Amino acid sequence: MLLRVRARLSPGRLWLRLRASFWFTPALIVLGSMLLAVLLVEIDVGSTADLALWSPRLFGAGADGSRAMLSAIATSMVTVAGVVFSITIVTLSLTATEYSPRVLRNFMRDAPTQVVLGVFVGIFAYCLVVLRTIRGGDEGEFIPSLAVLGGLGYAFAGIGVLIYFIHHVALSIQASSILGRIAADTELAIDHLFPQQIGEPGAPVPEAGEIRLPPGWHAVRARRSGYVQSIDADALLRHACACDTVVRLRVRIGQYVSERTTLLEAGTGRVADDDLDGLGESVVVGRQRTVEQDAAFGLQQLVDIALRALSPGVNDPTTACMCINELGRLLARLGCRAMPQAHRFAGGDLRVIAPAPEFGQMMDEALLPVLHHAAGDLQVLAHVLAALEAIRDDLPDAGRQAALRPCVAELRSELARIRPRRRSAPLRRRLRHVAAGLG
Numbered sequence: 062m063l064l065r066v067r068a069r070l071s072p073g074r075l076w077l078r079l080r081a082s083f084w085f086t087p088a089l090i091v092l093g094s095m096l097l098a099v100l101l102v103e104i105d106v107g108s109t110a111d112l113a114l115w116s117p118r119l120f121g122a123g124a125d126g127s128r129a130m131l132s133a134i135a136t137s138m139v140t141v142a143g144v145v146f147s148i149t150i151v152t153l154s155l156t157a158t159e160y161s162p163r164v165l166r167n168f169m170r171d172a173p174t175q176v177v178l179g180v181f182v183g184i185f186a187y188c189l190v191v192l193r194t195i196r197g198g199d200e201g202e203f204i205p206s207l208a209v210l211g212g213l214g215y216a217f218a219g220i221g222v223l224i225y226f227i228h229h230v231a232l233s234i235q236a237s238s239i240l241g242r243i244a245a246d247t248e249l250a251i252d253h254l255f256p257q258q259i260g261e262p263g264a265p266v267p268e269a270g271e272i273r274l275p276p277g278w279h280a281v282r283a284r285r286s287g288y289v290q291s292i293d294a295d296a297l298l299r300h301a302c303a304c305d306t307v308v309r310l311r312v313r314i315g316q317y318v319s320e321r322t323t324l325l326e327a328g329t330g331r332v333a334d335d336d337l338d339g340l341g342e343s344v345v346v347g348r349q350r351t352v353e354q355d356a357a358f359g360l361q362q363l364v365d366i367a368l369r370a371l372s373p374g375v376n377d378p379t380t381a382c383m384c385i386n387e388l389g390r391l392l393a394r395l396g397c398r399a400m401p402q403a404h405r406f407a408g409g410d411l412r413v414i415a416p417a418p419e420f421g422q423m424m425d426e427a428l429l430p431v432l433h434h435a436a437g438d439l440q441v442l443a444h445v446l447a448a449l450e451a452i453r454d455d456l457p458d459a460g461r462q463a464a465l466r467p468c469v470a471e472l473r474s475e476l477a478r479i480r481p482r483r484r485s486a487p488l489r490r491r492l493r494h495v496a497a498g499l500g
Contacts, residue, residue, distance in 0.1 A: 081170050083149075083178065090179030091186045094215075098190035101208035124197025127209045131195075134216045135188035141223060142181035149174060152230055159375075160239055161365040163358075166349065167242050171233065177226040184215050236380050240363065244387040246352045247359025248394065254356055255398035273411065275307050275328030281341045283322045289314055291354045293343040294413065297325070298405060300340055301412040308340065309414040315355040318346060356395070357418075360427045363388050371434045371441065381431070382444040388427050389448025393455040396420060396464075421464035424452075432471045437479050439488070445472055446488055449495055462499050469496050 079085040157165055168174070191212055196203045232238050289312050301308045306328040312318055324344045327337060350358040367384035370377040400420060405413040428445060435441040449465060449472070456462045473492055479485040 081166055083169060083175065086175035087179030087182055090183040094183035094187040095190050098187045098208055101211050102191065102194050102205045105205040105207050124195055124202060124204055127195050127204055128192060131188040131192050131209065131212050134212055135185050138181050138184040138219060145178055145181060145226060148230060152234055155234060161362060161369060163362045163365055164239060164243060173229050177222055180219055180222045184219050187215055188212050236383060240383055240387050243359055243362050244391060247356055247391055250352050250356040250359060251391065251395050251398065254354065255395065255400065257399040258397055277329040278326035279329065279337055280323045281325050281327065281337050283318045283320055283324050283346055285346055286319045287346040287348050288350045289316050289318060289344060290347040290351045291345045296343045297413050298407060302407050307411055307414065310416060313416045315350050315358055357423055357426065360388060360391060360423065364427055364430055367431050368434050378438050378440050381441055385431060385444040385448050389451050392424060392427060393452045395423065396452055396456045396461055420461060424464050425467055428468045429471055432475055435475055437475065439484060442472065442475055443488055446491055453495055453498055465499055
């Protein structure tokens, strides 16, 4: 039971969900604005100095003037907030149509957009709180001069934020910005998931004779359909050690599973029903894939954009070439990393069996679809060849370089279809050099 609660309340998982929402950061800014308004009003209440005498131009507004100014600010900021929301929705729609629906989550996680939305709603909330405290006439006059001046300054800051937001949106919808954001997220995922360079000393791998599997298995099934977003491998290892058993994962990160699909199996032993429920909570299934534990999904987003750019309805090979450049850079970075072992041990005993990622499979999923849709475009094929050259130069050994052979064979086939053959002759010569280096 403890394992299940820990999995549900995982801070990392909760933070990722909050980052991808449009409400969390704006809600914090609104709350902070309200607290700031209360604080400035309390300072005015406790202050014995007459700020209007010290600087009448800044603090000398009367009750009616203060109300009118704050009301105007609040009204205008609500209008601007509506415009900002409209621009954001239009941007999301345009991005989904022109690039890929899979990149929408990147826009929703965009911190500047969330802050801008929060600032305008926060100004509105600030003005409402301060307006509530202004009194005049028969009520007994009270004007929180410092808070009123703070509202004016907050409004000027909102104008600057609006100008910045327009500039930010204009940049964020450009192809280079979208591809750069996807590549940066994928690069972080690669560095996190595959931190060890090939050739670095790692944990010794036991011989095959030391691997002893249990005689039977308890199946843990999915409670909902969706994509496997993350797996808490440390929790699985702790459970296997506590129950003196072996846990075998049956799904991969990013895989789609249906309800009642077997997620994992626990070896027979001291395994209670509550323990099996907790194991199920260690595998997070959601409605969409996420890149944090799924570097292949980052590559897939770039592939989706490249294929859409190569479609006859769009016909934008330049964007496709930009995607290929990013794919080549990320695959070269991934090719230098050691893939995790399928077996995890603790105290010399086998504890967890997990599907190991394969570099060759990720290579094929990233470049083969682009080659299939290139349709003899020499510009696109040239960029694929350049990507293969860069990847081959960075791969550390012949075993890893062999993963390039399917892409090299497909590229050779695409170049052979181009007529007249002299157009593709320079590329075919470069490709022969790449193929020769693969052994």
